[in-house]
Amino acid sequence: MSTTSADVRVSRTRAALVTAVEEVLEQGSWAELTIGALCTRARISRPTFYQHFPSMADLLGATIRHRLDQTRAEMCVPADGPEVLAAALVRLHAERGQYACLSAEPTAYVQVQAAFEDWLVGRVQEAFPHADPVAASYAAGGIARVMGRWLATDSDRPTPEELARSLWLLNRAVLELTD
Structure with missing residues (x-):
């Protein structure tokens, strides 16, 4: 895999997680402000989350x-x-x-x-x-x-x-x- 396609995937995953947080904040559904719930919203796995955010x-x-x-x-x-x-x-x-x-x-x-x-x-x-x-x-x-x-x-x-x-x-x- 080229560096460019890896960079695009990293950007896309990080953006999906940020969007998931923004949706939870806008809806006021703070119970969903968990790593598991955000991973589900962003359609990523928990290990992928930790690859992008500690x-x-x-x-x-x-x-x-x-x-x-x-x-x-x-x-x-x-x-x-x-x-x-x-x-x-x-x-x-x-x-x-x-x-x-x-x-x-x-x-x-x-x-x-x-x-x-x-x-x-x-x-x-x-x-x-x-x-x-x-x-x-x-x-x-x-x-x-x-x-x-x-x-x-x-x-x-x-x-x-x-x-x-x-x-x-x-x-x-x-x-x-x-x-």
């Missing part, structure tokens, strides 16, 4: 990255402004009920949080390519922390656009110091 938490992290990348790809704005952050906030807020099941699974929650921070580091590094990597990680961690608290609050909070602008301005000041 754990459920890793699959959930991949799903979050996919959703955030999808949000960014759907946008018609520059990738280096607060608009990307605002779009991510809007999407996460709209889908926050779908992630309620993660609070019961600390390992999955940590993996999802790490995936989100990794995604943010990438966006920060794109916007500030000369910034120190430690500063980019620091900024992304701060953004993730504030966004997590914002998502957990139901009242008396800024709009996604207002929060994104504030976070962008704060982090721009930090990152331009290291530029």
Whole structure:
């Protein structure tokens, strides 16, 4: 088998598993958020699952990255402004009920949080390519922390656009110091 066909199969299997997780989250059928149930939905075997993801938490992290990348790809704005952050906030807020099941699974929650921070580091590094990597990680961690608290609050909070602008301005000041 050629490397290209193997790569296609790997991509197809990973995509099928991410899609299966997204379906379960959208339906709110959290009892089906198990490796066995997801394998059935994705029409793969359990050993195949483990060839692609070491754990459920890793699959959930991949799903979050996919959703955030999808949000960014759907946008018609520059990738280096607060608009990307605002779009991510809007999407996460709209889908926050779908992630309620993660609070019961600390390992999955940590993996999802790490995936989100990794995604943010990438966006920060794109916007500030000369910034120190430690500063980019620091900024992304701060953004993730504030966004997590914002998502957990139901009242008396800024709009996604207002929060994104504030976070962008704060982090721009930090990152331009290291530029």
